[in-house]
Amino acid sequence: DTAVSQTPKYLVTQMGNDKSIKCEQNLGHDTMYWYKQDSKKFLKIMFSYNNKELIINETVPNRFSPKSPDKAHLNLHINSLELGDSAVYFCASSIDRGWPPLHFGNGTRLTVT
Amino acid sequence: QKEVEQNSGPLSVPEGAIASLNCTYSDRGSQSFFWYRQYSGKSPELIMFIYSNGDKEDGRFTAQLNKASQYVSLLIRDSQPSDSATYLCAVLLNTGFQKLVFGTGTRLLVSP
Numbered sequence: 001d002t003a004v005s006q007t008p009k010y011l012v013t014q015m016g017n018d019k020s021i022k023c024e025q026n027l028g029h030d031t032m033y034w035y036k037q038d039s040k041k042f043l044k045i046m047f048s049y050n051n052k053e054l055i056i057n058e059t060v061p062n063r064f065s066p067k068s069p070d071k072a073h074l075n076l077h078i079n080s081l082e083l084g085d086s087a088v089y090f091c092a093s094s095i096d097r098g099w100p101p102l103h104f105g106n107g108t109r110l111t112v113t
Numbered sequence: 114q115k116e117v118e119q120n121s122g123p124l125s126v127p128e129g130a131i132a133s134l135n136c137t138y139s140d141r142g143s144q145s146f147f148w149y150r151q152y153s154g155k156s157p158e159l160i161m162f163i164y165s166n167g168d169k170e171d172g173r174f175t176a177q178l179n180k181a182s183q184y185v186s187l188l189i190r191d192s193q194p195s196d197s198a199t200y201l202c203a204v205l206l207n208t209g210f211q212k213l214v215f216g217t218g219t220r221l222l223v224s225p
Contacts, residue, residue, distance in 0.1 A: 041218050048212075100159065
């Protein structure tokens with residue numbers, strides 16, 4: 001039974017399109033994250049939610065909008081996609097905000113052409 | 114200066130040897146340090162964490178922390194080809210809220 005699941009696994013789209021990535025965790029964790037891993041494998045936090053409340057919002061373009069309908073779900077919507085958005089996006093969860101990410105999803109490889 | 118720095122490698126060691134992976138960090142106030150392993154094409158997985166100066170051992174893995182030198186390391190004893198992966202050092206920054214910052218990772222290659 002997958003702990004953190006994100007869909008889709010691959011996303012290929014054209015510049016200017018809008019796309020969403022979904023994430024769900026079945027661990028009962030309070031905190032969820034979105035990370036971006038670029039082509040050089042640098043993993044950088046984008047957003048963190050604790051019990052549906054936004055607690056970390058890094059300097060991410062406002063084309064990126066996270067939404068957490070409940071503490072088990074954290075979705076990422078991206079408007080007006082650009083070439084530089086191509087990366088692997090990882091969802092993760094932790095017990096609460098005092099813990100580091102304990103479980104990562106399998107990643108969504110986004111390719112913008 | 115980057116918040117967390119690692120040598121990108123690759124670090125090549127023969128099977129059975131000790132692999133030593135190093136990491137330095139810039140925030141003196143950091144209290145918690147983590148090592149993640151990431152196989153190619155896979156997601157990161159947490160393998161070790163350390164909070165106090167000194168060594169912490171877990172099986173073949175030993176994490177070492179020296180806060181005065183702002184230095185964290187991971188030793189892998191009896192390295193196996195299955196240990197070949199990228200090892201990410203991560204530091205929890207106390208910036209009003211806790212934010213985990215990753216290094217760029219060191220790629221380890223263990224040859225049979």
